[in-house]
Amino acid sequence: MILIADSGSTKTDWWLADGGHVVRRAASQGINPFHQDGGVIYGIVGGELLPQLGDDEPRAVFFYGSGCSPEMAPVVVEALGRAFPHAAAIEAHGDLLGAARAVCGPEQGIACILGTGSNSCLYDGTSIKLNTPPLGYILGDEGSGAVLGRNFVNAMFKGGLSAGLSDSFIAESGLTMAEIVRRVYREPMANRFLASLSPFIHRHIADASLRRLVIDNFRSFFRRNVSAYGRADLPVGVVGSVGYYYSAELSEAAEAEGFRLGRVVRSPMEGLVAYHASQGR
Structure with a gap:
């Protein structure tokens, strides 16, 4: 075992x-x-x-x-x-290698994590060959839940959402602009707070302005991270709740940027079990 x-x-x-x-x-x-x-x-x-x-x-x-x-x-x-x-053997690796082994197995591919934060790599079937630095939600993390929440707040208070949607969010969440600014700039774990706005976005994804917000976030991720590998011939596998729950929008963004999706899973565990079984270890 x-x-x-x-x-x-x-x-x-x-x-x-x-x-x-x-x-x-x-x-x-x-x-x-x-x-x-x-x-x-x-x-x-x-x-x-x-x-x-x-x-x-x-x-x-x-x-x-x-x-x-x-x-x-x-x-x-x-x-x-x-x-x-x-x-007889004990190994410890980063979560990005775990994601790569889960969605690519022993094959070449591009592996990504799209959750609260984001990350990506070029994987050769054994190890990570290239990695675009994600830089965190302030300087990077395109495609992540934190950046999606950040862009949502920006659009909400600067007139980028459909009429009535901002009022619906404020009524449902009880959050005012002042409270949101305080949570982001004065409290720890602002990235988690911003990512926590994703369920509202997902519930209202039929709204054209929100759907465009999600797709643009993913397109930015492909342009600024995945394109750097120069391997549009390889499938792009994704691990993480944001990629999983917005898989339709992710697929549309990938196609628009010239990529094709591989496996998209919420958790890497099943893929990791299969990977290690295939390796006999």
Whole structure:
């Protein structure tokens, strides 16, 4: 059996698989070696994960998560080694490689993450060859939920939305312009707040002005990130809730920019199980 993890800042999903079949699913709080040292990570795994696994003991552990740069991955590997002393192999990689393996498998492709933030890479079937720096929601992150929320707020208060839509949002959310400005400029995690506006946009996606906002956000993502790889011949796979829930608009934007979509999934876990099964590890 192998244990696969997909970790974000708030939650880690753990799937135990045997020959490509998932035999157990578990969850713990998020793990990020940029913010947590080895002792904290070991405490999370030992205190939250191991009780859920019971007597099941994986022969290999593959961890994918935000913050797992080549410099920080050894912190995770060491903590997992303490938790699983009998595992023959333990690896820790960034979430972008996890996305690439999930949507491209062992084939070449362009892999993207479209969630609260965005990222992309050119993948050769084994490793990441090129990566356009996302730069965060202030300087970049085109295609993300945070930038979509930012553009929505801009359009709402500068006359870029259909008549009545701004009033509907304010009535439904209770947020005023002053409150939104305070949340963005005075409170932490402004990117998450802006991304939290996406459900309203999705519920009203039939509105032409909102649909255009979404498509333009995705087109900007392709132009400023994906085009840099010069590989319009390759399929573009996407992981993340924003890409998944706006898949129709994403497909239209891809076609308009000369790309074709591959797999679009909300979570990379099923693809990662299939990838490791195909690799025999």
